[in-house]
Amino acid sequence: MLVVLTVLLALAGAGALVLAGTGASGPTRAEPVPAAASLAPAGAGVVVAPADPVRLDISAIDVHTPLLTLGLNPDGTVEVPSLDTMPEANQAGWYDGSPTPGALGPSVILGHVDSARFGPSVFYDLAALVPGDRVEVTRTDGSTVTFQVDSVARYPKDAFPTDAVYGDIDHAGLRLITCGGEFDRAARSYKDNIVVYASAVSAGRGE
Structure with a gap:
C-alpha cells in the first residue's frame, strides 16, 4: 500500500505535495530547526489499531482544529482544505491514503499557512515547532495518540x-505539512514546504 502510494505521488510530481497558499506572508516565529537539533524517532513501541482522526491539538503553537478527511484529486494529486470558505480554510485535514494516526507508518496531515482572503491559517506557526514538542490527535474510537516532534524541515517544492x-x-509516525519560505507573488504561492516529522509516544482514552 505505501509502496504504491509512494510511486503514485512520485509520478504525480511536486505538485501533489504542495499546498496552494495564496497569502503574502509566511511563518514569523521561527525558521525550521537544523537537522543537528532533531531527535531520534521514538521507535515502534507505540502502535495502535487503526481509527480515523477527528481532531488535532498542538498546544505549543495554539493549534486546536477539527480534522477534515482529504483524498485524491482527479489528476492524482493530494487534496488540500478549501481556501474558499470558512471554517474549512482554517482547518487541517488528514490524507486518507496514509495510515491513521497511531497505526504503523507515516500518517499525513496537511493545512494552509495563510490565504489572501482570510489571513493566517491553521499552520501559520508550524515552522516554530521544535524537537520535543507534543502533538495530540483524537480519533473516532475515543482514543488520543500523542506524538513527539522529531524534527522540522523546509524543502523547495x-x-x-x-x-x-x-x-x-x-513506527507510528506523523507528518504535518504546509507551505513556507519565500512567497512568489507572480506565481501566488510559496516556494517551499514545511514538514514536521513526529513519532507516537503514548496513546490512551479520554474520560
Whole structure:
C-alpha cells in the first residue's frame, strides 16, 4: 500500500505535495530547526489499531482544529482544505491514503499557512515547532495518540523528499505539512514546504 502510494505521488510530481497558499506572508516565529537539533524517532513501541482522526491539538503553537478527511484529486494529486470558505480554510485535514494516526507508518496531515482572503491559517506557526514538542490527535474510537516532534524541515517544492515523507517506516509516525519560505507573488504561492516529522509516544482514552 505505501509502496504504491509512494510511486503514485512520485509520478504525480511536486505538485501533489504542495499546498496552494495564496497569502503574502509566511511563518514569523521561527525558521525550521537544523537537522543537528532533531531527535531520534521514538521507535515502534507505540502502535495502535487503526481509527480515523477527528481532531488535532498542538498546544505549543495554539493549534486546536477539527480534522477534515482529504483524498485524491482527479489528476492524482493530494487534496488540500478549501481556501474558499470558512471554517474549512482554517482547518487541517488528514490524507486518507496514509495510515491513521497511531497505526504503523507515516500518517499525513496537511493545512494552509495563510490565504489572501482570510489571513493566517491553521499552520501559520508550524515552522516554530521544535524537537520535543507534543502533538495530540483524537480519533473516532475515543482514543488520543500523542506524538513527539522529531524534527522540522523546509524543502523547495521542486525537491520534495517523497520517500522520506510518505515511505515505509518502522513506527507510528506523523507528518504535518504546509507551505513556507519565500512567497512568489507572480506565481501566488510559496516556494517551499514545511514538514514536521513526529513519532507516537503514548496513546490512551479520554474520560
